[in-house]
Amino acid sequence: MLESVFHVLRILHIIGGFVALFVFWIPIITKKGGKLHYLFGWIYVYGMILVAISAFYMGVYRIFFDSNTTNEEVSFSWFLLFISILSSASAYYGLRVLRFKTRKQVHTHMLDLFFSLLLLLSGIGISIYGFTQSFVLLSWFPLVGIALGLTQLIYWLKIPTKKMHWWFEHFSGMLACCISTITAFTVFGAPRLLNVESVSIILWFLPTIIITPLIIGLGIYYTKKFNKPKGINL
Template sequence: MFSFFRWLHIIGGFTALLVFWIPIVTKKGGKIHNFVGWLYVCAMAIVSISAFYMGGYRVLWDEHANAERVSFSWFLIFIAILSGASGWYGIRVLRFKKRQTPHRNMMDLFVSGLLLVSGVAIGIYGVMIQSPLITYFPLLGIFLGAIQLHYWLRNPVKRMHWLFEHFGGMIACCISTVTAFTVFGAPRLLNISSTNLLLWIMPSLILVPMLVGFNIYYGKKHIKKSLRS
């Protein structure tokens, strides 16, 4: 079963890595954007489920796992939650884009809450094993989980709020996709250290400015539409 899930993880991960940029650069709401977007979501669902299984297996049942493998597995579980929760959020905000009241769906609140709590837990674990990377990277999960809960539990305040939240959720999912590859895949392919801090922060350094630029661009675009109307 472990080998089966590992191959699923590899196939899903490479699929997501190959196509994640296409919905970003194509027309929003267009056929290509929607089709490839769903392909990416399905690939990331496979990645998240397989990563959660493999991480859980190493932690709970692998008697031969050493301390390094255990810490890697806990981080793999966190990456699975981060990518899964971000992708889930990015899709669900579209499902409820017409809402005008606080959102009380327990599944959505649970997923965002799980992201927040897991970020705190893995961060504490990182402090306990004195790993700066495992200590500080989960801050991203805490930040995103808090933002998601804040969005769900309040009345929408922005016009086209769902568009900005959708893009934010999917970019966060993309960050976890690229981060997982640069930390776990690239070191094996390029024979470099996976503890290199630049590997961990590079996806965020590239994709977060893209998210900010998107918000600025579409914010101005909708302001102009409002003035015209």
């Protein structure tokens, strides 16, 4: 029964992954708040929900219920679990900051804090596991989750001071989710499609290397744009 569910969810995981991979760029380049941004943004979110749920199940199944799983497969399954947490927590955060964009006080909603704390703690745990296994991907990639989880917690537990603060947090959350989408594809999808046994470790980290500066750059740009002195046009 568990194995049958695994195979069904693997197919759904592939479908959801490809949907997310093909549409994630559309909300980035279209007018923010426009119809296309809204439509394809939700298509991306639903695709990632399917990816996250299926990835979590497959990871748990491989680690705890499949007696034929090799040590390497166990390590990749832990990575799959972390990708599930990273993608779901980032997308959830990106949506929730919109829900509370008018807040004027510290935010203590337990579920919101839980997801951010889960991302932080899972990043720490998976990174420690990666170092014990001498697995470079698991050692260093979770640092993204640690940084994001900590940043999210700080945002929730501080009173907003910047104009359009929710705008920055929304795109950073969604772009962080994009990191998990593309990274998962380079680790799992691309090697299978190209029929190659191994992929350079540089390719595994390339989405993080590219998207992280993009998040920082957009943050700087919009901070200047929305918090500029009156009478100055950028």
